[in-house]
Amino acid sequence: MAADLARPPVCRYVGPRIRLSGGHARLLPVAPVPDGMVAGRFSVLSPGTERRHLAASNGPDGVRDAGYMTIGGDESAGWVLAAVPHGAAFDPSRSGTLAAPPGTSVQVAALARFQQMAVLGLEQLPARVELDGTVVVGSGPVALGCALELCRQGAGRVRVLTSRSQATIRLVPGVECVTAVDQASARLVVDATGRPRRAAMLLASGGTLGLLGTPAPGSVLPSLSLHRSGWTVIGMHELTALATGRYADAYMAAAAWLRWHLDPGLVDAWCLITPGTHAPALYAGLGGPGQPAEPVVIFSWEV
Structure with missing residues (x-):
């Protein structure tokens, strides 16, 4: 299946x-x-x-x-x-x-x-995860859909990590484009670029990493850091919902x-x-x- x-x-x-x-x-x-x-x-x-x-x-x-x-x-x-x-x-x-x-x-x-991708992806998060203060890595269409869905769900502050400080994703209510985020500082990071290793380094102890962008086949995460820091990693591919009514509803x-x-x-x-x-x-x-x-x-x- x-x-x-x-x-x-x-x-x-x-x-x-x-x-x-x-x-x-x-x-x-x-x-x-x-x-x-x-x-x-x-x-x-x-x-x-x-x-x-x-x-x-x-x-x-x-x-x-x-x-x-x-x-x-x-x-x-x-x-x-x-x-x-x-x-x-x-x-x-x-x-x-x-x-x-x-x-x-x-x-x-x-x-x-x-945005549908983010609707379905964020549904995979544990109930305890706070959306306000989320870091989204990337500023392309997948990141934009995520920022919009975080706004729809009431997140008042979202940091978008991008080298393009004037990217139009900054127009999403509540979004701030930043060129750097302190390592080990974020409770929720959503990678929208397909490069999860870089995104993982931003996670605080006990943090959650959402994989919304598609990683390359050879991508790896630092398993020792994942183990010691108690990170949760969530796959957010929207096709996991294809066989359900949630796919079209989202x-x-x-x-x-x-x-x-x-x-x-x-x-x-x-x-x-x-x-x-x-x-x-x-x-x-x-x-x-x-x-x-x-x-x-x-x-x-x-x-």
């Missing part, structure tokens, strides 16, 4: 628009949309995941279709989201497909997907809160909608100074 839950949702698709090979992204032509499938009108970039996939594409068997989440449907009826490659048409009836409430903007629909809760409780101008500040034709250049700049300031990048595949 655990191995099954670790797999991405199975979702049939056709017509991916971006392919990775040799460390580069290239565009693929538009394909017809089969009957019964939903056209991919937008798709969402996941910078950390796609940087790893881009690097892996340099290998002899590295060619792969790129993508994290594609969005079809429309705003009035409600966007439909599926874990399929960028811009692909997909079967909306397959497991793991999410539906946004009617009237939700595409920006909120995309942002809620990242997404709906995030989307509704973003829509009704936050200034739309804030959502716009966190989201960039750009033509899908810009994808090769954006992939080339991932992780560098040319990466967009907005943490949530949405490709538009509108003709």
